[in-house]
Amino acid sequence: MIELKDVSFTYESGETENSLKHINLTIHDGETTLFCGESGCGKTTLTRLINGLIPHYYAGKLDGKVLLDGKELKDYPLYQIGQRVGSVFQNPRTQFYNVDTTSEIVFGCENMGLPVSEMSKRLEETTKSLKIENLLNRSLFALSGGEKQKIACASADAICPNTFVLDEPSSNLDISSIKDLTEVIRQWQSENKTVIVAEHRLYYLAPYADRIIYMKRGEICNEYTREEFLELDPKELKKMGLRALNPFDLMPEKTPEANEKSLQIDNFWFSYEKRGYPIVNIPDLTLPQGEIIGIIGDNGAGKSSFARCLCGLDKSSKGTLKLNGNALNAKKRRHISYMVMQDVNHQLFTEDVLDELLLSMDGENEEEDKVRAQEILAGLDLSDKLKLHPMSLSGGEKQRVAIGSAVASGKEIIIFDEPTSGLDYRHMLEVSEKLIQLKEMKKTLFLITHDPELIYKCCTHLMFIEHGRILWHRSMDNEAVRLLQEFFSREKG
Amino acid sequence: MENTNKLTGKDLINVGIYSAMTLVVFFVVGLLTALPVVYPFLFIIWPIVCGIPMMLYYTKIRKFGMLTITGIIGGIFFYLIGYGWIGLLGWFLGGLLSDIVLRIGGYQKFKVTVLSYACFCLGIMGCPANLWLAGDAYWENIHTSMGDQYANTLQSLMPSWMMYVGFALLFVGGILGALLGHKMLKKHFERAGIV
Amino acid sequence: MEQLQAVVETRSGYRLDPRTKLFLMAVVATAEFLYSHTAFMVAVALIPFVLLLTNRQYKTAIIFFCLFSAGLFVQAIQNSIQFHMVVNMLVVLLVGLVLRLFPAFVMGAYIIKSTTASECITALGRMHIGRQITIPLSVLFRFIPTMQEESAAIKDAMRMREVQFGTKKFWQNPAALIEYRFIPLMISVVKIGDDLSAAALTRGLDNPVRRTNITKVGFTGWDLITVLIAGTALIITYFFSPW
Numbered sequence: 001m002i003e004l005k006d007v008s009f010t011y012e013s014g015e016t017e018n019s020l021k022h023i024n025l026t027i028h029d030g031e032t033t034l035f036c037g038e039s040g041c042g043k044t045t046l047t048r049l050i051n052g053l054i055p056h057y058y059a060g061k062l063d064g065k066v067l068l069d070g071k072e073l074k075d076y077p078l079y080q081i082g083q084r085v086g087s088v089f090q091n092p093r094t095q096f097y098n099v100d101t102t103s104e105i106v107f108g109c110e111n112m113g114l115p116v117s118e119m120s121k122r123l124e125e126t127t128k129s130l131k132i133e134n135l136l137n138r139s140l141f142a143l144s145g146g147e148k149q150k151i152a153c154a155s156a157d158a159i160c161p162n163t164f165v166l167d168e169p170s171s172n173l174d175i176s177s178i179k180d181l182t183e184v185i186r187q188w189q190s191e192n193k194t195v196i197v198a199e200h201r202l203y204y205l206a207p208y209a210d211r212i213i214y215m216k217r218g219e220i221c222n223e224y225t226r227e228e229f230l231e232l233d234p235k236e237l238k239k240m241g242l243r244a245l246n247p248f249d250l251m252p253e254k255t256p257e258a259n260e261k262s263l264q265i266d267n268f269w270f271s272y273e274k275r276g277y278p279i280v281n282i283p284d285l286t287l288p289q290g291e292i293i294g295i296i297g298d299n300g301a302g303k304s305s306f307a308r309c310l311c312g313l314d315k316s317s318k319g320t321l322k323l324n325g326n327a328l329n330a331k332k333r334r335h336i337s338y339m340v341m342q343d344v345n346h347q348l349f350t351e352d353v354l355d356e357l358l359l360s361m362d363g364e365n366e367e368e369d370k371v372r373a374q375e376i377l378a379g380l381d382l383s384d385k386l387k388l389h390p391m392s393l394s395g396g397e398k399q400r401v402a403i404g405s406a407v408a409s410g411k412e413i414i415i416f417d418e419p420t421s422g423l424d425y426r427h428m429l430e431v432s433e434k435l436i437q438l439k440e441m442k443k444t445l446f447l448i449t450h451d452p453e454l455i456y457k458c459c460t461h462l463m464f465i466e467h468g469r470i471l472w473h474r475s476m477d478n479e480a481v482r483l484l485q486e487f488f489s490r491e492k493g
Numbered sequence: 494m495e496n497t498n499k500l501t502g503k504d505l506i507n508v509g510i511y512s513a514m515t516l517v518v519f520f521v522v523g524l525l526t527a528l529p530v531v532y533p534f535l536f537i538i539w540p541i542v543c544g545i546p547m548m549l550y551y552t553k554i555r556k557f558g559m560l561t562i563t564g565i566i567g568g569i570f571f572y573l574i575g576y577g578w579i580g581l582l583g584w585f586l587g588g589l590l591s592d593i594v595l596r597i598g599g600y601q602k603f604k605v606t607v608l609s610y611a612c613f614c615l616g617i618m619g620c621p622a623n624l625w626l627a628g629d630a631y632w633e634n635i636h637t638s639m640g641d642q643y644a645n646t647l648q649s650l651m652p653s654w655m656m657y658v659g660f661a662l663l664f665v666g667g668i669l670g671a672l673l674g675h676k677m678l679k680k681h682f683e684r685a686g687i688v
Numbered sequence: 689m690e691q692l693q694a695v696v697e698t699r700s701g702y703r704l705d706p707r708t709k710l711f712l713m714a715v716v717a718t719a720e721f722l723y724s725h726t727a728f729m730v731a732v733a734l735i736p737f738v739l740l741l742t743n744r745q746y747k748t749a750i751i752f753f754c755l756f757s758a759g760l761f762v763q764a765i766q767n768s769i770q771f772h773m774v775v776n777m778l779v780v781l782l783v784g785l786v787l788r789l790f791p792a793f794v795m796g797a798y799i800i801k802s803t804t805a806s807e808c809i810t811a812l813g814r815m816h817i818g819r820q821i822t823i824p825l826s827v828l829f830r831f832i833p834t835m836q837e838e839s840a841a842i843k844d845a846m847r848m849r850e851v852q853f854g855t856k857k858f859w860q861n862p863a864a865l866i867e868y869r870f871i872p873l874m875i876s877v878v879k880i881g882d883d884l885s886a887a888a889l890t891r892g893l894d895n896p897v898r899r900t901n902i903t904k905v906g907f908t909g910w911d912l913i914t915v916l917i918a919g920t921a922l923i924i925t926y927f928f929s930p931w
Contacts, residue, residue, distance in 0.1 A: 051890050052890070053886055053889070053890065056889070057503070057885070057886050057889055077894065078889045078890060078892075078894060079889075079892035079893070079894050079895035081890075082889070082890045082891055082892045083892065085890075086890075087887070087890040087891075089883065089886070089887055091883060093880070094879075094880045094883035094884055094887070095883055095884060095886075095887035096830070096884075096887070097826065097827075097830060097884060097887065097888045097891075097893075098805070098806060098826065098830065099692075099694035099804075099805045099806075099829055099830055099833070100694040100695050100804060100805070100806060102806075102902065103806040103902065103903065106902045107888075107891055108891035108892055109900075109902075110899055110900055110901055110902065111891060111892035111893055111895045111897075111899060112892055112895060112897060113895070113897035113898050113899060113900050114900060115900065116900060116901075116902060119900065119902050120902065123902065137695055138694075138695060139693075139694030139695050140694065141694065141833050141834075141837070142694075152887075155891065156891070159891065159892075308844075311848055313844050313847065313848065334847065334848060334850065335850070337848075338848055338849075339848060341841065341845065343841065343876075345872065345875065345876050345879070346838065346841040346842045346844075346845045346872060346876065347842075347845035347848070347849070348872065349846070349849075349851065349867075349868035349871070349872060350868075351680050351681060351684065359849065359851065360849055363860070388684075389681065389684035389685045389686075390685075391681075391684075391685035391686070391687070391872075391875050392684060392685050392686045405849065409849065409850075500820060501894060502823065502885070502888065502889055502893040502894040503885050503889065505819065505820065505823035505824050505827075506823065506824075506827050506881065506884065506885045506888065506893075507881070507885075508823075508824040508827075509823065509824035509825065509826065509827025509828045509830075509831065510827055510831055510877060510878070510881040512824055512828055513827065513828045513831035513832055513835065513877075514831075514835070514874060514877060516828070517832065517835050518870070542866075545870060545871075545874070546874060549874060549878070558820065562820055562821060562824055563824075565821060566821070566824055566825060566828060569825070572713070572717070573713065573796050573799060573800070576717075576792075578714075578717065578718070677867075677871065681871050681875070682874075682875070685875055687875055687878050687879065
C-alpha cells in the first residue's frame with residue numbers, strides 16, 4: 001500500500017510548474033492507477049515521489065509523508081526502495097545503462113548481488129512472461145525505440161518488485177509498440193502487481209485502469225473509476241486538456257483545396273549498400289504543393305529514409321525532385337528543404353534565439369535580417385524569448401525556434417518527424433496550428449507521425465509507405481480516411 | 494547523504510560521462526591533426542580543446558578522487574590501444590595531481606580549477622613519454638635492433654629538452670583551455686541551464 | 689572511435705578470458721622495450737597476428753602481415769642503401785612505427801573486437817577492481833556509441849542548415865563551426881546522463897553489496913595453452929636467437 005499524506009513538493013529551482021500541493025492519496029496493492037493531466041500538472045513529480053527519486057535524487061522542498069507499506073520512503077536509500085518499486089521512464093534512449101540487452105535486463109539483480117543461478121532463473125522468467133526471447137543478447141543500440149522500452153520494462157520486472165511506476169512510457173513509441181507496452185502492463189496486472197502510470201495518451205490504458213486520477217496545477221482535481229472515465233464526453237476531455245480516448249475514429253478537420261501546383265518525384269532510390277535492398281524506391285510520384293502531407297506506415301517501412309532523401313541528407317540517394325519547373329538533385333534539395341527532427345535539441349546551435357534565425361539567413365543586410373527575424377519570431381509567439389539560450393526553452397518553444405529557422409532560410413519544403421511525441425492535448429493543438437500557419441505561407445509540409453489526433457487535425461493529404469514504396473497517396477477524402485482507419489486498426493492489433 | 498566524502502553512484506556516473514566526453518574530444522582532435530607535422534602543436538591544441546568538456550566536468554566535482562579516476566580511465570584506454578605502461582602511469586599521475594590541487598585549494602574556485610586542469614594536462618605527456626623515460630638502455634636497444642641510422646634520426650628528433658618543452662606547452666595549453674572552457678560555460682552551458 | 693563490442697558475432701570455440709588478453713597486452717607492450725633480435729620481434733608480432741586469425745579478423749591480420757613484412761624487409765636493406773636525408777627520416781620513422789608499435793596497436797584491435805563490454809567489466813570485478821573504476825568504465829562504454837549517434841544527428845542538422853565548410857558564414861567565423869558541433873553534443877550528453885543516472889539509481893546502482901555478474905568469464909584450457917605457447921616462443925627467441 002502506498003500512502004501520500006498531505007504531500008507538497010517544489011523543485012530546487014523554485015518553479016511552480018511541476019510542483020505538488022497537499023496531495024492526499026492511498027493506492028492499494030494490486031491496483032492500476034492512471035494519472036493524467038496537462039504538462040506541468042505534477043504527475044511526473046508524483047511518480048518520482050513514489051519511486052524515491054524525490055528526495056533522493058531530485059532536490060527540493062518536501063513536506064508531508066510518503067509511505068510504502070507504512071514506512072516512510074525518505075528514510076530508506078534508493079537501492080532499497082528500488083527493490084520494491086520498479087521504474088520505467090519516458091525516453092527509451094536515455095534510460096539504459098549497459099550496451100547489451102541481457103546485461104541490461106539483469107542489471108538490477110546484479111546490483112543486488114544475487115547469485116548467478118537465481119539471476120539466470122529470473123532472466124528466464126522475465127524473458128518468458130514479457131515475450132522477449134528474440135531480444136536477448138543483442139546490442140541495445142541496434143534496437144528500435146519500442147524494443148528498448150520493452151527491455152526497460154524487463155529490467156524493472158527482473159527485480160521482482162511489487163509496484164511498477166511508469167512515467168509517460170508511451171511518449172516515444174509508435175502505435176504497435178504501444179500495443180506491446182499494453183501487454184506488458186496487462187501481464188503485471190495478471191500477477192497482481194500495483195501499477196502506477198503517468199500518461200498523456202489515454203486510449204491504450206484507460207480501458208484497463210482501476211482508477212484514473214486527473215491532476216491540475218499540482219493538485220488532484222478529480223478521480224474517476226474506469227467506467228466513469230470511459231463515459232466522459234470527448235468535448236469534456238478536450239476541455240480538461242486530455243487526449244482523446246478513441247483517437248483513431250475522428251473526422252478530418254481540414255478539407256483539401258483544389259490545387260494546381262505540384263511537385264514531382266522521379267526515381268527516388270536509396271539503399272544502405274550499393275545495389276543492396278532498396279530502403280526507398282519511388283519511381284514516379286506527383287504530390288500537391290502547399291499541402292500538409294501525412295506520411296504513414298509501419299515501423300521500418302522507410303518513412304524516415306524517404307524524408308532524408310527528400311532533404312538530400314544521404315549523399316548516396318538517387319533521383320530528382322521537380323519543383324516549380326526545376327529538377328533538383330540531392331544537393332540542391334538541401335537548399336529548399338528542412339526537417340524538424342524528433343529530438344529538436346540536435347538542431348539548435350547558437351547562444352540566443354535571435355542568432356539562431358540569423359544563422360539561417362544569408363547575412364547580406366544585417367539590419368534587414370534582424371527585422372525579418374523578429375517578425376518571424378513574433379509570428380511564432382517567441383518575441384519575449386529573443387535573448388534566451390535556445391536550450392533553456394521548453395520542448396515546444398525549441399520546436400518553434402527550429403521552425404523559425406526554416407522559415408528564415410526561405411525553405412519551401414518542411415518535414416516534421418514526430419512533432420507531437422509526448423505532448424498533451426493543448427501542445428498538440430499548438431503544433432497543429434503552427435503547421436496550418438506554415439501551410440498558409442504556401443509551404444509544402446510533410447508530416448511523419450503516429451499521432452492520429454494530429455493527422456485528423458491538420459493533414460490534407462496522405463501517403464502510405466510500405467517496404468520503401470508508396471502504396472497509395474490521396475487527398476484526405478472519405479476513402480483516405482477509410483484506408484487510414486484500416487491501417488490504425490492493423491497497427492493496434 | 495550529501496556531506497559524505499565517499500563517491501556516490503551519481504558521482505561515478507558523472508566521472509564516466511565526462512571522461513567519455515573528454516576522451517572522445519581528445520581522440521577526434523588527434524585524428525583531425527593526424528599529419529606528423531602537426532604533432533608538436535597537438536601538445537597545445539589538446540589541452541585547449543579538452544578544456545571545454547573538462548570545465549563542464551569541474552562544475553560537478555566536489556569530492557576527492559573523481560579526477561584521479563578519469564586519469565586512470567584515460568590511462569587504461571591508452572594502455573589498451575597500445576601506449577604501454579607509461580601512458581597509463583602518466584594519465585594516472587596527472588589525474589592524481591589535479592585532484593590534490595583541488596583538495597588543497599578548494600572546490601568550485603575558478604583559479605584553483607584553472608591550476609588543477611593545467612596539472613591534469615601534464616599527464617598527457619604519458620603518451621609519448623616512453624621515448625625519453627626509458628633511459629639509455631632503451632636507446633642502446635634501439636641502436637642494436639633498429640640500426641644506428643634509425644636511432645640517430647629518432648634521437649635528433651626527440652632531444653631530451655623537448656620533454657620539458659612538452660610539459661610547458663601542456664601547462665600553458667591547460668591554462669588557455671581552462672579559460673576557453675570557462676568562456677563556453679558562461680556563453681552556453683550556464684545559460685542553457687545545465688550547470 | 690574504437691570501442692568494445694556490445695555483442696560479439698563471430699564467436700568461435702576458441703576464446704580467452706579478458707584477463708589473459710590484458711596479460712598478453714602487457715607482454716606485447718613491455719616487449720617493445722626489449723627488442724633485441726629479429727626473431728624475437730617476429731615472435732612478438734605473431735601473438736596478435738594469430739589471435740586476430742582466431743577472431744576471424746582476416747582483413748586486419750593481412751594488412752598487419754604485409755606491413756610488418758615490408759618493415760622487416762626495409763630494415764634489412766636500410767644499412768646497405770643510402771636514401772636521401774628526408775626520405776630516410778620518413779622511412780626510418782615508419783619502419784620503427786610498424787615494427788615497434790604496431791604489434792601493440794593490433795593487439796588492441798583484437799581485444800576491442802573480441803571482448804564485450806560486460807565481459808570486460810566482469811573480468812575487472814574478478815580482479816577485485818572496485819566500483820570506483822567499473823562504474824565509470826561501463827558508463828564510458830555506453831556513452832561512446834551514444835555520442836556517435838548524437839554527433840551524426842547534429843552533423844545532419846548542420847548540413848540541412850548549410851552550416852558547413854566553405855560557405856560564406858563559415859569564412860566569417862570558422863571557429864564557430866567547431867562550437868556548433870561540440871556544444872549541442874555536450875548539452876545532449878549531459879541531459880542523457882541525468883536521465884541515465886536516475887534510471888540506474890532506481891535499479892540499485894548504489895547498493896553497497898558486492899555486485900555479481902551474469903556474464904561468464906573464466907580461465908579455460910585455451911588460456912593456459914595460449915600463454916604457454918606465447919611464453920615459450922618469446923623466451924626461446926629472446927635468449928637463443930636462431931639468427
